[in-house]
Amino acid sequence: SQQGEEDPQALSIQEGENATMNCSYKTSINNLQWYRQNSGRGLVHLILIRSNEREKHSGRLRVTLDTSKKSSSLLITASRAADTASYFCATGLKGSARQLTFGSGTQLTVLP
Amino acid sequence: NAGVMQNPRHLVRRRGQEARLRCSPMKGHSHVYWYRQLPEEGLKFMVYLQKENIIDESGMPKERFSAEFPKEGPSILRIQQVVRGDSAAYFCASSPEGAGTEAFFGQGTRLTVV
Numbered sequence: 001s002q003q004g005e006e007d008p009q010a011l012s013i014q015e016g017e018n019a020t021m022n023c024s025y026k027t028s029i030n031n032l033q034w035y036r037q038n039s040g041r042g043l044v045h046l047i048l049i050r051s052n053e054r055e056k057h058s059g060r061l062r063v064t065l066d067t068s069k070k071s072s073s074l075l076i077t078a079s080r081a082a083d084t085a086s087y088f089c090a091t092g093l094k095g096s097a098r099q100l101t102f103g104s105g106t107q108l109t110v111l112p
Numbered sequence: 113n114a115g116v117m118q119n120p121r122h123l124v125r126r127r128g129q130e131a132r133l134r135c136s137p138m139k140g141h142s143h144v145y146w147y148r149q150l151p152e153e154g155l156k157f158m159v160y161l162q163k164e165n166i167i168d169e170s171g172m173p174k175e176r177f178s179a180e181f182p183k184e185g186p187s188i189l190r191i192q193q194v195v196r197g198d199s200a201a202y203f204c205a206s207s208p209e210g211a212g213t214e215a216f217f218g219q220g221t222r223l224t225v226v
Contacts, residue, residue, distance in 0.1 A: 033214055033215075041219060041220075042203060042217045042218055042220050043203065043205075043217040044217075045214045045215070045216060045217070048214045088154055098143060098160060098215075099145050099157045099160045099168060099171075100145075100155075100215060101157065102147075102155040102157075103154050104152075104154040105154050
C-alpha cells in the first residue's frame, strides 16, 4: 500500500457530529499536512504538524501525530454541511526533496 | 496577494496534440510543484522546480512530459502527443523558502483528451 493511506475511504455523518479521519504512513517524515478538496476544485491547506509535535489545533480542527505508530488523525468537531469534501493527508518525507506524498483521501459527507 | 494561479482551468485536446499548462506561483514563492490527480484518487507528485532548475522529476513520465520554470514568467507543464490516459486534473503548488513549509495549491487544470 502507498505512503499516506486514509481511513475510512468514505464517512457519512449528521450535522453537529464529530468526524474523525485517520492516516497511516510508512517512512520517516519531516511533517504531515492535511488538505481539503471540494468536488472539482483545488486543495485547501488545513493544518501542518511537524514530526516533533504530537497535537495541533486550528478552530474546529484537531490533528494528532503518533510517529511511533506512523499515524495521524484529523478530528472535525461540530461538523457542518459545508465540511462535505474529500480530505487528504500528505507527508513530507525525510531525506527527500520538498514534495508531498498524498494518500487517496477520505470522502466526508455531512448530512443537514 | 493572489494565490497560485493556473490556466487554463479546462483544456480539451485531441489525441496527438500538445497540451501546455501554466502556473504562476504565489508572490515571493520560488518553489513550484506539479501533481496529477486521476478521478477518485489522491494527487501524485510529478516534478519539483525552482527558478530555472528542475530539482526532482522522479514522478514525471520519461517521454512526452516536460516542465520548466523560467527566470521570468510562469511555470509550464508541457505534454506532447497527448493520449487518452493523460486525461486528469493537473495541480500546481508553490511554497516559500524554508523547510517544512506548507504548499499552496492552485485550482488545477482539467485536461480532457478526446
